[in-house]
Amino acid sequence: MRTGFCINFVITIVYLVRKFIILFTMAITIGVAIGVYLWNMPAKKVENSIGLSITAADLGKEYAANEKEADLKYLNKAIKVSGTISEIEKNQDGGLMVILQTDDPMTGIQCTLRDKGANPVKGQNIVIKGFCSGSGITGVSLTDCIISES
Secondary structure, eight states, X not given: OHHHHHHHHHXXXXXXXXXXHHHHHHHHHHHHHHHXXXXXXXXXXGGGSOOEEEEHHHHHHHHHHOHHHHHHHHBTSEEEEEEEEEXXXXXXXXXXXXXXXXXXXXXXXXXXXSOTTOXXXXXOEEEEEEEEEEEETTEEEEEEEEEEOO
16 A cells, blocks of 8 residues: 555656646746847837927926936937037947037036937037936936937
């Protein structure tokens, strides 16, 4: 009688181990499939997003007044910012970074342009559309920016 118990116990353990291996393999397969899907998902483009419109001065004021509230409103969203170009610089990737003037001379709206061949002019009034990436030491940053017609 004792031998029958041991055999049944071993059979049960083997059955449970097989079940665990199958479930574990299925979980790994599903995880890999989700990872591949997310990796190959197309990136959001600013052209395909409807942007909130705001002036550079107002955006700078909102971030200066309450950064957390402004982040809730603008962070990782497409926005159209209108203003006057105060500086044009090249970033470390060789791309153009346009800085729009705000009421605070120490900060500005930093817009990293996607098109390296763009030709903005200092002092020009411009509308730039990009994704807001929050505020830093030197002001609010926009990434993946394009020059908008309106």
